[in-house]
Amino acid sequence: MIPYYNCTRTDASGITVEVFQTMESVPDHRHTFQEFVLITKGSCIHQYKDISMPLIPGDVFLVPPHQEHAYVIETPVCMYNCQFYPEQMPGWWDTQFGSLLSNLAEPETGNPISPADLNRQHIIHLSPPEAERLQSMMDTMLLEQTEQGFGFQQVKQDYLNLILIAISRARQSQFALLPGGENPRREIVAAAQQFIEEHLAEHIDFSAYARLQNVSPGHFRAIFKSATGLPPVEYINRLRIIRAIEYLKDESLPMSDVSAAVGIYDANYFSRLFRKIIGYSPREFRNQMQQAP
Amino acid sequence: MIPYYNCTRTDASGITVEVFQTMESVPDHRHTFQEFVLITKGSCIHQYKDISMPLIPGDVFLVPPHQEHAYVIETPVCMYNCQFYPEQMPGWWDTQFGSLLSNLAEPETGNPISPADLNRQHIIHLSPPEAERLQSMMDTMLLEQTEQGFGFQQVKQDYLNLILIAISRARQSQFALLPGGENPRREIVAAAQQFIEEHLAEHIDFSAYARLQNVSPGHFRAIFKSATGLPPVEYINRLRIIRAIEYLKDESLPMSDVSAAVGIYDANYFSRLFRKIIGYSPREFRNQMQQAP
Numbered sequence: 001m002i003p004y005y006n007c008t009r010t011d012a013s014g015i016t017v018e019v020f021q022t023m024e025s026v027p028d029h030r031h032t033f034q035e036f037v038l039i040t041k042g043s044c045i046h047q048y049k050d051i052s053m054p055l056i057p058g059d060v061f062l063v064p065p066h067q068e069h070a071y072v073i074e075t076p077v078c079m080y081n082c083q084f085y086p087e088q089m090p091g092w093w094d095t096q097f098g099s100l101l102s103n104l105a106e107p108e109t110g111n112p113i114s115p116a117d118l119n120r121q122h123i124i125h126l127s128p129p130e131a132e133r134l135q136s137m138m139d140t141m142l143l144e145q146t147e148q149g150f151g152f153q154q155v156k157q158d159y160l161n162l163i164l165i166a167i168s169r170a171r172q173s174q175f176a177l178l179p180g181g182e183n184p185r186r187e188i189v190a191a192a193q194q195f196i197e198e199h200l201a202e203h204i205d206f207s208a209y210a211r212l213q214n215v216s217p218g219h220f221r222a223i224f225k226s227a228t229g230l231p232p233v234e235y236i237n238r239l240r241i242i243r244a245i246e247y248l249k250d251e252s253l254p255m256s257d258v259s260a261a262v263g264i265y266d267a268n269y270f271s272r273l274f275r276k277i278i279g280y281s282p283r284e285f286r287n288q289m290q291q292a293p
Numbered sequence: 294m295i296p297y298y299n300c301t302r303t304d305a306s307g308i309t310v311e312v313f314q315t316m317e318s319v320p321d322h323r324h325t326f327q328e329f330v331l332i333t334k335g336s337c338i339h340q341y342k343d344i345s346m347p348l349i350p351g352d353v354f355l356v357p358p359h360q361e362h363a364y365v366i367e368t369p370v371c372m373y374n375c376q377f378y379p380e381q382m383p384g385w386w387d388t389q390f391g392s393l394l395s396n397l398a399e400p401e402t403g404n405p406i407s408p409a410d411l412n413r414q415h416i417i418h419l420s421p422p423e424a425e426r427l428q429s430m431m432d433t434m435l436l437e438q439t440e441q442g443f444g445f446q447q448v449k450q451d452y453l454n455l456i457l458i459a460i461s462r463a464r465q466s467q468f469a470l471l472p473g474g475e476n477p478r479r480e481i482v483a484a485a486q487q488f489i490e491e492h493l494a495e496h497i498d499f500s501a502y503a504r505l506q507n508v509s510p511g512h513f514r515a516i517f518k519s520a521t522g523l524p525p526v527e528y529i530n531r532l533r534i535i536r537a538i539e540y541l542k543d544e545s546l547p548m549s550d551v552s553a554a555v556g557i558y559d560a561n562y563f564s565r566l567f568r569k570i571i572g573y574s575p576r577e578f579r580n581q582m583q584q585a586p
Contacts, residue, residue: 090385096447150465151458154389158451165444172443 002068005029007083013153014088015160017141020079023292026071033083034101035063036167038126040135041279042077043245046070046121053121054242057279058131060167061123064105075245076280076288080138084160097161100168116239117193118229124171125229137163174229185223188213192224196236200243201263206232240264241277248286255282295361298322300376306446307381308453310434313372316585319364326376327394328356329460331419333428334572335370336538339363339414346414347535350572351424353460354416357398368538369573369581373431377453390454393461409532410486411522417464418522430456467522478516481506485517489529493536494556499525533557534570541579548575 007016028047038060046053046061048069055077063069086094086101105122118125126134137159144152144159191213196204210220225231230238240262247258259270275281280288300309321340331353339346339354341362348370356362379387379394398415411418419427430452437445437452484506489497503513518524523531533555540551552563568574573581 090383092383092385100444150462151393154454155458158454161447161451165448169443 002028002030005031007031007033007085011145011148011153013145013156015082015084015141015156017138017145017156018081018083019142020081021077023073023076023288025073028068028070030066030068031063031083032065033085034065035081035083036163037061037063037082038080038131038134038138040078040080040131042285043075043242043278044077044079045072045074047072048121051120053123054245055123056238056241056277058126058128059118059123060126060131060134060170061121062101062105062167064101074249074289076285076292078279080135082138082141082160082163089157093157097164100164104164104167104171116228116230116235116242119175119227123229124167124174126170130166130170134163134166174225176226185227188215188220189224189227192220192232193228196232196239200236200239201261203263204232204236237273237277241274244270244274244282245278245285248282249289251286251290258282295321295323298324300324300326300378304438304441304446306438306449308375308377308434308449310431310438310449311374311376312435313374314370316366316369316581318366321361321363323359323361324356324376325358326378327358328374328376329456330354330356330375331373331424331427331431333371333373333424335578336368336535336571337370337372338365338367340365341414344413346416347538348416349531349534349570351419351421352411352416353419353424353427353463354414355394355398355460357394367542367582369578369585371572373428375431375434375453375456382450386450390457393457397457397460397464409521409523409528409535412468412520416522417460417467419463423459423463427456427459467518469519478520481508481513482517482520485513485525486521489525489532493529493532494554496556497525497529530566530570534567537563537567537575538571538578541575542582544579544583551575 010016039055039057041057043054043056046055046069048063048067052072086098089097104124141156141159144155192209195209206220207217210217213220215223221231224235228235243262244258247253247261253261255271256267259265259267262270264270264273271281271283274285278285302309332348332350334350336347336349339348339362341356341360345365379391382390397417434449434452437448485502488502499513500510503510506513508516514524517528521528536555537551540546540554546554548564549560552558552560555563557563557566564574564576567578571578
């Protein structure tokens with residue numbers, strides 16, 4: 001039986017914000033509250049809906065009540081977590097946010113081919129400024145939670161509302177539906193994902209690739225983004241960084257080999273890209289892994 | 294009969310934000326909506342409750358429905374204005390915010406001796422970072438109002454809530470009640486206000502002044518702030534700047550005379566203080582007055 005975890009602490013708002021910065025995995029569990037999680041630094045693996053999904057900063061997702069999930073944490077990671085009880089909110093709240101929550105939690109029947117496909121666990125990836133805005137709102141909620149000044153319950157509620165609307169908007173623009181049928185583009189995207197997996201260590205010219213599939217580069221980019229949640233170039237960068245994290249775990253592998261193994265032959269560029277996406281340089285990241293107990 | 298002004302435009306949120314940047318006075322009027330106003334740059338005079346109150350950036354105040362008021366605008370000013378209909382908000386809103394609104398609008402029976410006494414019109418003065426935060430929330434509301442994206446009504450509502458709570462908190466800390474009786478400190482403060490008015494052009498040592506009144510400098514500062522909304526030094530600076538604005542209207546008066554007339558004998562310091570408080574240098578401010586039709 002998968003254990004139920006309790007809300008770590010509660011106040012009159014029915015909303016709890018917490019920051020987890022840990023190197024300890026969290027085994028399979030579930031809860032009675034709604035939860036959303038934002039990764040702000042580092043990386044970990046989320047096991048959910050029978051899929052292991054590597055997460056990176058900017059990833060945000062909802063876990064509805066009673067759903068089993070677990071975190072495999074083998075590398076440094078920082079997660080912002082918000083737990084809330086919709087049934088503790090005023091009556092109007094469910095009318096306003098009930099369907100939004102179920103939309104956010106409902107995964108499209110995606111194409112579970114690639115660990116970079118955000119659709120597999122219905123992850124929404126925020127741009128760095130969006131993620132920073134969300135983090136700053138959650139920092140304010142944390143402060144309100146600690147200080148409990150006049151009206152803090154309402155302030156936490158208002159920020160929760162603003163965050164859920166911001167996440168919904170990001171989701172809408174990320175997985176924007178395209179006019180026309182679903183199936184042909186699914187096949188094109190699935191083939192492209194496989195091609196990327198197989199040619200990760202090489203340079204890929206997506207415009208040339210699109211034309212080979214008889215679609216315009218612009219249309220290819222649009223259908224790819226609408227199905228995976230990321231434009232092709234961001235998708236391949238995400239995949240490269242996720243792979244690099246796996247290689248970094250092998251301490252005997254020199255950095256230049258890690259970089260080349262994911263198709264980046266300029267080690268400085270690799271280091272900059274890694275830091276930009278993960279928030280640590282590859283070297284810091286590896287050092288922190290080694291220091292972990 | 295004082296005319297009723299309509300809400301300039303409306304959307305489903307029942308909340309309208311507008312920015313006024315004008316050199317035209319607004320005659321006596323009233324409205325059926327609630328309104329709050331934040332001054333962000335420059336200065337103008339608010340006529341309300343039979344009192345003419347010079348406003349400066351950071352000043353924020355509520356005007357409840359059916360109250361007559363007017364703006365005398367003879368100098369450059371920028372005002373952020375939010376109009377809203379509490380009766381259009383969900384039922385819980387009034388429960389949560391009704392008494393907060395009446396607290397914010399209810400003026401204390403203050404001491405109408407000085408144009409720098411914020412209590413006369415129940416004005417709340419925000420610190421520059423607080424005022425900036427409020428302005429940025431109102432800028433977001435304006436953007437939501439223009440773009441009308443998913444959930445914009447809720448976003449406007451949430452920011453209105455956050456702003457009203459922020460204003461209430463500022464009011465609480467500004468007019469914080471002191472333990473003990475009311476009357477003795479009223480007399481001390483009224484005497485101090487008169488002393489400041491009469492010695493505005495001189496250096497005032499508030500610690501010495503307090504000791505002459507047989508109160509400790511710390512206690513004097515606390516009762517003064519709790520009664521007027523400002524600590525003595527900020528109060529006198531406000532008064533000096535408000536007076537300086539009057540003198541600036543006389544174009545024949547050299548800047549050094551304006552500065553000296555309000556007790557500031559370093560013209561550079563005067564210029565810096567004026568710009569810090571008003572948002573324009575005294576020269577820019579005077580030039581813009583002259584350019585006005």
